[in-house]
Amino acid sequence: MIQEGILRHAATRLLGLIPTLLLLITIAFFMIRVAPGGPFDSEKVLPPEIRANLDAKYHLDEPLLQQYFRYLGQIMSGDFGPSFQYKDWTVNELIARGFPVSATVGGLAMLLAFVLGTLIGITAALKQNTATDYSVMGVAMLGISIPNFVIAPLLILGTAVYAGWLPAGGWDWSWQRMVLPVITLALPVIAYIARLTRGSMIEVLHSNYIRTARAKGLPERMVIRRHAFKPAILPVISYMGPATAALITGSVVIERIYSIPGLGSYFVQGALNRDYTLVMGVVIFYGIVIIVLNFIVDLIYAWLNPRIRYDEAS
Amino acid sequence: MTRSSAIRALLACCLTGLASCGDGERDFGGPRENRLQPVELVLMENGRPDPAVLADEQTVLRGNGEEPETLDPHLAQGVPSSHILRDLFEGLTTESPEGKVIPGVALRWNISRDARTYTFYLRRDLVWSNGEPLVADDFVYSLQRALDPGTASSAATTLLPIQNAREVLAGEMAIEELGIALLDEFTMQITLTGPTPYFLGLLASPVAYPVNRKNVEEFGDQFSKPGKLVSNGAYTLSEWNPRVGIELVKNPNYREADSALVERVIYLPIEDQSTEVNRFRSGDLDWTFEVPNNQFKWLQQHYARELVISPWMGSYFFGFNLTQEPFIDNPSLRMALILSVDRQILTEKVTQFGEKPSFALVPPGIDGYVPFSPEYADWTQEERNHEARRLFEQAGYSEDRPLRIEIRYNTSDNHKKIALAIASMWKQVLGINSTLVNEEFRVFLQNREQKVVTQVFRAGWISDYNDPYSFLELFRTGHGLNDYGYGNSTFDALLDEAGKERVRARRERLMFEAERVLMSDHVVIPIYTYVTKRLVNPHLRGWQNNVMDHHPTRFMFKLKSRAPGSPEPQAEFAPDTPPATEAQPRATGDPEEPTPEQAAEPVLADEEESQ
Numbered sequence: 016m017i018q019e020g021i022l023r024h025a026a027t028r029l030l031g032l033i034p035t036l037l038l039l040i041t042i043a044f045f046m047i048r049v050a051p052g053g054p055f056d057s058e059k060v061l062p063p064e065i066r067a068n069l070d071a072k073y074h075l076d077e078p079l080l081q082q083y084f085r086y087l088g089q090i091m092s093g094d095f096g097p098s099f100q101y102k103d104w105t106v107n108e109l110i111a112r113g114f115p116v117s118a119t120v121g122g123l124a125m126l127l128a129f130v131l132g133t134l135i136g137i138t139a140a141l142k143q144n145t146a147t148d149y150s151v152m153g154v155a156m157l158g159i160s161i162p163n164f165v166i167a168p169l170l171i172l173g174t175a176v177y178a179g180w181l182p183a184g185g186w187d188w189s190w191q192r193m194v195l196p197v198i199t200l201a202l203p204v205i206a207y208i209a210r211l212t213r214g215s216m217i218e219v220l221h222s223n224y225i226r227t228a229r230a231k232g233l234p235e236r237m238v239i240r241r242h243a244f245k246p247a248i249l250p251v252i253s254y255m256g257p258a259t260a261a262l263i264t265g266s267v268v269i270e271r272i273y274s275i276p277g278l279g280s281y282f283v284q285g286a287l288n289r290d291y292t293l294v295m296g297v298v299i300f301y302g303i304v305i306i307v308l309n310f311i312v313d314l315i316y317a318w319l320n321p322r323i324r325y326d327e328a329s
Numbered sequence: 330m331t332r333s334s335a336i337r338a339l340l341a342c343c344l345t346g347l348a349s350c351g352d353g354e355r356d357f358g359g360p361r362e363n364r365l366q367p368v369e370l371v372l373m374e375n376g377r378p379d380p381a382v383l384a385d386e387q388t389v390l391r392g393n394g395e396e397p398e399t400l401d402p403h404l405a406q407g408v409p410s411s412h413i414l415r416d417l418f419e420g421l422t423t424e425s426p427e428g429k430v431i432p433g434v435a436l437r438w439n440i441s442r443d444a445r446t447y448t449f450y451l452r453r454d455l456v457w458s459n460g461e462p463l464v465a466d467d468f469v470y471s472l473q474r475a476l477d478p479g480t481a482s483s484a485a486t487t488l489l490p491i492q493n494a495r496e497v498l499a500g501e502m503a504i505e506e507l508g509i510a511l512l513d514e515f516t517m518q519i520t521l522t523g524p525t526p527y528f529l530g531l532l533a534s535p536v537a538y539p540v541n542r543k544n545v546e547e548f549g550d551q552f553s554k555p556g557k558l559v560s561n562g563a564y565t566l567s568e569w570n571p572r573v574g575i576e577l578v579k580n581p582n583y584r585e586a587d588s589a590l591v592e593r594v595i596y597l598p599i600e601d602q603s604t605e606v607n608r609f610r611s612g613d614l615d616w617t618f619e620v621p622n623n624q625f626k627w628l629q630q631h632y633a634r635e636l637v638i639s640p641w642m643g644s645y646f647f648g649f650n651l652t653q654e655p656f657i658d659n660p661s662l663r664m665a666l667i668l669s670v671d672r673q674i675l676t677e678k679v680t681q682f683g684e685k686p687s688f689a690l691v692p693p694g695i696d697g698y699v700p701f702s703p704e705y706a707d708w709t710q711e712e713r714n715h716e717a718r719r720l721f722e723q724a725g726y727s728e729d730r731p732l733r734i735e736i737r738y739n740t741s742d743n744h745k746k747i748a749l750a751i752a753s754m755w756k757q758v759l760g761i762n763s764t765l766v767n768e769e770f771r772v773f774l775q776n777r778e779q780k781v782v783t784q785v786f787r788a789g790w791i792s793d794y795n796d797p798y799s800f801l802e803l804f805r806t807g808h809g810l811n812d813y814g815y816g817n818s819t820f821d822a823l824l825d826e827a828g829k830e831r832v833r834a835r836r837e838r839l840m841f842e843a844e845r846v847l848m849s850d851h852v853v854i855p856i857y858t859y860v861t862k863r864l865v866n867p868h869l870r871g872w873q874n875n876v877m878d879h880h881p882t883r884f885m886f887k888l889k890s891r892a893p894g895s896p897e898p899q900a901e902f903a904p905d906t907p908p909a910t911e912a913q914p915r916a917t918g919d920p921e922e923p924t925p926e927q928a929a930e931p932v933l934a935d936e937e938e939s940q
Contacts, residue, residue, distance in 0.1 A: 104571060271604070
């Protein structure tokens, strides 16, 4: 019964994806076109003959609506077209190379953040209002409030330039080059998760069923593991959906500072260069990633929380 | 048990892994200031470096700014791609380490009396990287491809001097009607619309490089990918990971493969300048694309040996919109504004990154041309301010009738700092209240072009070729980049004449005259001329400063490190040949700076320090 409910829910969500994406594509398509300037504007003006050739090659000479439908037709077949800016690459190729990098760095950062964040949060909650609690949460506050463009250069100076332990940036899929970006990305998330966990853990520990468990004489370790942990991380799980999406789609700041070839820079560079196809490709891809992740979070949520079962809705 | 052994394995992996990061050839052994220094350069009789002083591994890691937009030489326009393409390909002409045009694939050439027809005689024994012979027809095909409307190349602008190029690009003429003719297997002729004294230089730029016809026809727009690209330069493409790096290896089929000492070049796209400096400091780079302005002073103090500053052919200035109030028909006001800008303070106190104050449009150092220098260039700033106040009153402004203007620039810290400083100078000297307006780059370009809302705006120009004409033509009546609305028939006529003139000295005189006319019309506020700044590993030699900032890798080589503890030689990092007076590849303030005589004379084998 429960299985069936989840399946039905999944099907509805997947169907809902289509109008959402269509809306996203339409808004993004016209927004980037409305932005002043075009992909071939630069400080050096092109002779009109060359300009006309470029417009013809990229179909920019057609009416906007025709371009829109041409684009829709093209992406139906899964082809995002050639990038205007990186002329030797198609948008598909760029996403295929950029996303694994962003997903690896972001995924590792999320993993690190989840493990450390919940550990810190639970520790702080168990030692509520002690020196441990205050110092751990104080450090977590620092993690949230210091921006990553400050932390990253400091980490590079310390570990790469002066100590010489790690490379100062670049990418070759070796773990050495992943360490610093993963830590930098994870720091604020660790802090956020720690705060969430601490808050909900304290709340859960005060609830009646925990009192019952303790009254039954269960060891404290068991109480925490079996009865308190699952409900306490529920808010963390719902936070992790959008947070994971944000991490694995790439951060421009981190990518710039560590020179990592992730997806985030393509999005920003694409928008700044009016690289229409690249921006559109990345926007659509982002849309799909975010929708899918939210859906996964819903499933995990249902699994963790017996109060939510999708069959009950009907 | 299992856990502790896993931890031990991880630790071991850490320790060994750290010692050999990545491919095991680079070491991240702390900041470069503690690094080993190179041995003394020893030259052999033929002027080549002695193999005994060369490092075993000849790999050069070059920081290269942004990701190159393409490696198709006919489409490439950006600076990053042009650096790579200069290593991959060679045109009919090419450049020496000093940036002079020298024979490339063409061994020699004849120029007709009317300076419109160039006959090129190609070297006969050349082959492509795939072993096929390189013939004149390859160039005919390539130039036609670059100008084909279907190629839609923006870089083709460079080839517009060729006869009928514009018509072919517009699709009005067949491609065969281009002024390019094949005379025999190794001879070809190019006819121009008019005399173009810098044409041989244009032929050394990527858009005039040959591409292999079979290669292009086989792979279409994918031909520039590794494993596919066939090239004719000193290096071939072996790997390309977008935004990670591009690796080139030596092309054994290159005509001078024996003299190219560097075996492998890796171009790393590093967008962030601070990251680039950090990677240089941690030993990950031999050559940076640039250095961040805000670290310039620090680098000058701490990396004097590595920091290289050299004049570049670019000008930074602000322009007036001459079509709108208050600047329309108001030369006195414009002159007052130009005079009251203290360029010394701007370059020494505001920007602080080694730029040279400028009073004219064309930067110094371009192929022997001496830029026009207005009278006020020799005045003190006090005298300039005095004259500025007089002109300002003459223009009808005073304390009772103050002037309000807008200074417009595209969003950038540097432009902002300069605009702010100029505004305060105008406030101080003339009592002008100015508003700063910053705009996103493309919005800014559009506003500038429309000439409606602009008053004073940031401008600048970095030339593609070694000729003052590149700067002056921007001010022709109706030119696409004449965002000033400037129009002066005398100026246009002088440029027309310069375009036709064959005698170099006379042509330069005409351009000088044109620059004088332009500067007397007070169209721009010259601020400074650009310099290039970068960090270079002292082990890396063979390159030279030049105003083009072109540095082909094939002239470079890497020296061995000196054994630790051996005495410092006296001549530190002297350039390999006598440098131009200004183009000294070192920052000021180096206590070990050699005298010019020492620098000019490379130390030879029998010097006492060599071991």
